[in-house]
Amino acid sequence: MASCYTHVVLGLGATGLSVVRYLTKQGITPLVMDSREHPPGRDQLTNEFPEVLLITGGFDCRYLVQASQIVISPGIPMDTPEIRAALDMGIDIVGDVELFARAIADKAPCVIGITGSNGKSTVTTLVGLMAAKSGINYALGGNIGVPVLDLLDKDYELYVLELSSFQLETTKSLNCISATCLNISEDHMDRYSDLDAYRQAKLKLYQQSKLAIVNRDDLLTLPNEPMNQTSFGLSQPDGDEWGIDHGVLVHGTTEYVAVEEIALVGSHNQANLLVAMALADSVGIKKAAMIEVATQFTGLAHRCELVAKRHGVSFVNDSKATNVGATVAALNGLSAHQGDIILIAGGEGKGADFAQLSEAFQDVSQLITLGKDGDKIAAIFEGAIKVKSMAEAVTQAAALAKEGDIVLLSPACASLDMYSNFMARGDDFKAQVAALDAEAVNA
Numbered sequence: 001m002a003s004c005y006t007h008v009v010l011g012l013g014a015t016g017l018s019v020v021r022y023l024t025k026q027g028i029t030p031l032v033m034d035s036r037e038h039p040p041g042r043d044q045l046t047n048e049f050p051e052v053l054l055i056t057g058g059f060d061c062r063y064l065v066q067a068s069q070i071v072i073s074p075g076i077p078m079d080t081p082e083i084r085a086a087l088d089m090g091i092d093i094v095g096d097v098e099l100f101a102r103a104i105a106d107k108a109p110c111v112i113g114i115t116g117s118n119g120k121s122t123v124t125t126l127v128g129l130m131a132a133k134s135g136i137n138y139a140l141g142g143n144i145g146v147p148v149l150d151l152l153d154k155d156y157e158l159y160v161l162e163l164s165s166f167q168l169e170t171t172k173s174l175n176c177i178s179a180t181c182l183n184i185s186e187d188h189m190d191r192y193s194d195l196d197a198y199r200q201a202k203l204k205l206y207q208q209s210k211l212a213i214v215n216r217d218d219l220l221t222l223p224n225e226p227m228n229q230t231s232f233g234l235s236q237p238d239g240d241e242w243g244i245d246h247g248v249l250v251h252g253t254t255e256y257v258a259v260e261e262i263a264l265v266g267s268h269n270q271a272n273l274l275v276a277m278a279l280a281d282s283v284g285i286k287k288a289a290m291i292e293v294a295t296q297f298t299g300l301a302h303r304c305e306l307v308a309k310r311h312g313v314s315f316v317n318d319s320k321a322t323n324v325g326a327t328v329a330a331l332n333g334l335s336a337h338q339g340d341i342i343l344i345a346g347g348e349g350k351g352a353d354f355a356q357l358s359e360a361f362q363d364v365s366q367l368i369t370l371g372k373d374g375d376k377i378a379a380i381f382e383g384a385i386k387v388k389s390m391a392e393a394v395t396q397a398a399a400l401a402k403e404g405d406i407v408l409l410s411p412a413c414a415s416l417d418m419y420s421n422f423m424a425r426g427d428d429f430k431a432q433v434a435a436l437d438a439e440a441v442n443a
Contacts, residue, residue, distance in 0.1 A: 004063065004066040004067075005029075005030060005031040005063060005066070005067060006028065006067060006068045006069065007023055007028050007030040007031070007067060007068070007069050007070075007071065008030060008031045008032075008033060008063055008064060008067045008069075008070045008071070009023070009030045009031070009032045009033070009070075009071045010032075010033055010034070010059060010070060010071070010072045010073055010076055010083075011034055011035075011039075011072065011073025011074075011075060011076050012032060012034045012039040012040065012041045012042060012045060012054070012073075013039060013040045013041050013073065013075075014040075014041065014147055015073050015074065015096050015147050016032060016034070016039075016041060016045075016073055017041045017044060017045060017048075017147075018096060018147035018148075018149040018150045019071045019096050019099065019149060020032060020045065020048075020049055020052055021048075021149065021150070022096075022099060022103075022149040022152070023071075024049060024052075029051055029052060030052065030071075031052075031053050031055070031063055031067075032045065032052060032053065032054045032055070033054070033055045033056075033058075033059050033060065033063070034054070034055075034056050034057075035056075035057065035058055035059065035076075036056060036057075037056050037057050038056070039056060042054065042056075059080070059082040059083075061082050061085060061086075064082055064085070064086045064091070065085065065086060065089055065091070067086070067091055068091070068092065069091070069092045069093075069094065070083075070086055070091055070092070070093045070094075071094055071095065071096065071099065072093055072094070072095055072170060073095075074095060074164060074166035074167045074169075074170075075166065077191055078093075078169055078170070093170065094170050094171075095167055095169070095170035095171060096147060096148055096149050096167075097142065097148055097161070097163065097167045097168075097170070097171045097174065098170055098171045098172065098173060098174075099149060100148040100149055100151070100152065100174075101171060101172075101173040101174040101175065101208075102173055103149075103152055104152075104159075104175075105173065105175070109175050109176065109177045109210060110156070110157060110158055110159055110177070111158075111159045111160075111161060111174060111175065111176045111177065112127060112158065112159070112160045112161065112176060112177060112178055112179070112279050112282070112283065113161050113163055113174060113176040113178075113179035113180070113205050113208070113209060114127070114160070114161065114162050114163065114179070114180055114182070114279070115162075115163045115164070115165070115168060115179075115180070115181050115182070115202050115205050116180070116181050116182025116183045116184070116202065116221070117182070117183050117184055117185045117186075117187050117202075117323060117325045117326070118182065118183055118185065118268075118321075118323070118325050118326040118329055119182045119183065119268065119271075119272045119329070120143065120144070120162045120163075120164075120182065121143075121144050121162060121300055121303070121320070122264075122269065122272050122299065122300055122303055123180070123182060123272050123275055123276050123279070124140060124142075124144050124160055124161070124162040125140070125144070125297075125300060126272065126273060126276035126293060126297060127160045127276050127279050127280055127285075128140045128160050129293045129297060130276065130277075130280040130285050130289050130290050130293050131158055131160065131280070131283075131285055131289075133285075133286075133288075133289035133292050133293060134280075134284075134285040134286045134289040136157050136158050136283075136285065137156055137157045137158070138156055138157060138158040138159070138160055139151045139154070139156040139158070139159050139160070140160050140161075140162075141159065141160075141161055141162075142161035142162045142163050142164075142167065143161075143162040143163060143164045143167060144162040148161060158283060161174075163205060165187075165188065165192075165198055165201035165202050166188075166191075166201075168201050168202060168204045168205055169201050169204075171204065171205075171208070172204070172207075172208065173208065174205070174208040174209075175208060175209075175210075176205070176208055176209035176210065177209070177210055177211065177282055177283055178209060178210065178211040178212075178213055178278075178279050178282035178283070179205045179206060179208070179209035179211070179212060179213070180212070180213040180214070180215075180221075180275050180278075180279060181202050181203060181205060181206070181212075181214065181215070181221040182215060182221070182271075182272070182275060183215055183218045183220075183221060183325065183329070184198070184199050184202060184218060184220035184221055184325075185323060185324060185325020185326075185328070185356075186198075186323065186324055186325065186352050186353060186356065187322075187323040187324075187325065187350070187352070188350060189350060189351035189352055189353075190350045190351040199220055200224075203223060203224060206223040206224075206227060210228060211228050211229065211230070211282055212227055212228065212229040212230075213229070213230055213231070213232060213275055213278045213279060213282075214229055214230075214231050214232075215231065215232060215233060215271070215275070216231040216232070216233040216235070216241070217233045217234060217235070217271070230242070230278060232271065232274040232275045232278050233271070233274070234267060234270060234271055234274075237250060237251075237252060239252060240252045242274045242275070242277060242278045243274065244259065244270065244274075247259050247260065249262075249270065249273065249274055249277070249294070251277065251278070251281065256277060256287065256290060256291060256294070257290075257291050257294045257295060261294070261295050262294055262295065263294070263295055263296055263297055263298045263299075264297065264298065264299050264304075265299070265304055265306065265316075265333070265334075266304055266329075266330065266333025266334055267332065267333045267335075267336075268304075268329040268330065268332065268333035269299070269304070269333065273294055276290075276293075277290045277294075300320075301317075301423070301426065302317055302318070302319040302320040302422060302423055302426035303318060303320045304316055304317075304318045304330055304333070305317040305318070305426075307429075307430045307433060308430070308433045308434065310398065310433070310436060311403060312402075312403030312404055312405075313398070313401040313402070313403065313404075313405050313406070313407060314405070314406045314407070315394075315406075315407045315429075315433045316406055316407070316408045316409070316410075317409050317426045317429050317430055318330045318408060318409055318410035319409055319410075319411065319415070319422045319423070319425045319426030319429060320422050320426070321410040321411055321412060322347075322350075322411065322412075322413065322414045322415065322422055323350070323352060323412065323413075323414075324352050324353070324354060324356050324357055324412045325356075326410070326412070327343075327345060327357065327360070327410040327411070327412035328356065328357065328359075328360045330408065330410045331343070331360040331361075331363050331364065331408075331410070332360060332363075334363070334406065334408070335363045337406060338404065339402075339403075339404035339405040339406060340365035340366070340401070340402070340404075340405045340406070341363055341364050341365060341405070341406050341408055342364070342365060342366045342367075342368065342397045342400055342401055342405060342406070342407045342408065343361075343364045343366070343367050343368065343408050343410060344368045344369075344370070344390075344393045344394070344397060344407070344408065344409045344410075344411070344429075345357075345367065345368075345369055345374070345377050345410060345411050345412050345413070346369040346370045346371035346372075346373060346374030346377055346378075346411055346412075346413055347370075347371035347372065347373065347374070347411045347412075347413030347414055347415050347416075347417055347418065347425075348371065348372050348373060348413050348414040348415070348416050348417040349372070349373035349376060349412075349413050349414075350413070350414055352412070352413075354373075354376050354377050354379075354380060354412065355380060357377065357380060357412060358380050361380065361381050364381070365405075366383070366384075366385070366397075366400055367381040367383075367384040367385070368384070368385045368386075368387060368393045368396055368397055369384055369385070369386050369387070370386070370387050370388060370389065370390065370392075370393055370418075371411070371413060371417050371418055372413075372417035372418075373413055373417075374386060377412065377413075390418075390425070390428045390429055390432050391432045391435075393409075393432075394407070394429065394432035394433055394436065395432075395436070398433075398436050407433075409425075409426070409429045411425070
């Protein structure tokens with residue numbers, strides 16, 4: 001081995017590139033290693049940082065044990081043998097979010113942290129829009145959009161961060177003004193030993209926040225120890241909590257906006273809006289800004305997105321529902337719908353227990369399944385229709401649907417068995433709906 005490196009970056013991609021960019025600005029030339037032979041970002045690394053060595057196809061322990069710091073990608077489990085060996089030697093192993101936290105440690109608290117199994121991107125976007133309407137110089141990042149270290153290039157008043165359980169595993173110094181864990185349901189069971197291990201990774205965020213905003217409708221979101229906290233939920237609030245009272249979103253006794261005036265669809269999005277308002281309120285965002293966003297924001301692509309109406313049938317793309325909890329939330333959110341719901345589900349289940357779908361399936365008139373674990377979902381719904389492609393699924397659903405019904409793509413699974421990502425899956429759904437006939441009308 002020709003030389004040793006004080007800093008090793010494990011995992012390339014967008015996050016790894018942002019770490020290399022950050023370290024080189026500190027005068028550090030790191031070594032980059034990736035278990036993949038051809039990792040994404042390889043050409044960009046070569047072009048931007050020709051002096052940085054990249055080793056692919058695995059992790060070389062000879063370099064790891066000599067490093068003073070290892071910066072690990074969220075996609076690499078901490079129980080990887082090479083990582084365990086480095087941990088046992090006392091080497092500092094962090095993620096990009098922890099580096100970000102240390103970089104802003106001298107600033108007054110200026111971070112809002114958002115985690116949870118489902119709804120993170122919607123809530124993060126809502127808070128960002130509210131900040132913008134209130135004239136705050138803010139940045140969005142983390143698990144959504146820009147890697148956090150790239151946000152350090154400019155000086156912002158407020159950072160609104162979406163944080164995954166993977167990112168939180170290696171984060172301990174994030175000094176948040178407020179933080180929330182939106183909900184907890186089974187996800188990434190192929191990485192965690194059980195649901196509680198996954199939950200504890202999420203709850204680490206509360207330990208790094210001055211205020212916890214918990215979901216009183218989901219007791220798993222409560223912190224392990226008592227702390228400064230408030231709650232949101234779909235019920236009438238007690239005291240200074242956030243909730244719904246006689247069809248109006250309220251903070252304590254202060255009214256904000258009527259449910260019927262909200263642009264988002266579904267009761268789960270009412271909850272998303274409540275927690276977004278609570279987070280926004282914690283940093284002094286104006287009430288008028290919150291109301292304006294609530295009445296105008298119609299949602300993100302692939303998240304209960306109404307994409308077309310055809311012969312009175314609504315086609316809804318919820319491809320972002322990559323776990324059971326997300327599909328349950330979507331179905332519960334549409335439970336007040338008067339027509340039938342025809343559900344398209346299936347994909348890569350990530351070790352999830354699909355039995356949890358049984359109760360939510362009471363609102364489903366017909367189930368159509370596809371993908372690697374489609375048969376497992378079909379097994380819990382009598383009369384489920386099994387298909388091999390999205391085109392076949394949409395054609396079958398359209399033939400069954402009548403005026404007033406909803407055809408919902410909400411897979412309860414990851415997409416990687418059939419698609420490059422959930423966006424590609426959602427785009428295929430939209431393309432197949434548009435192809436049904438010339439009468440498909442954009443909603």
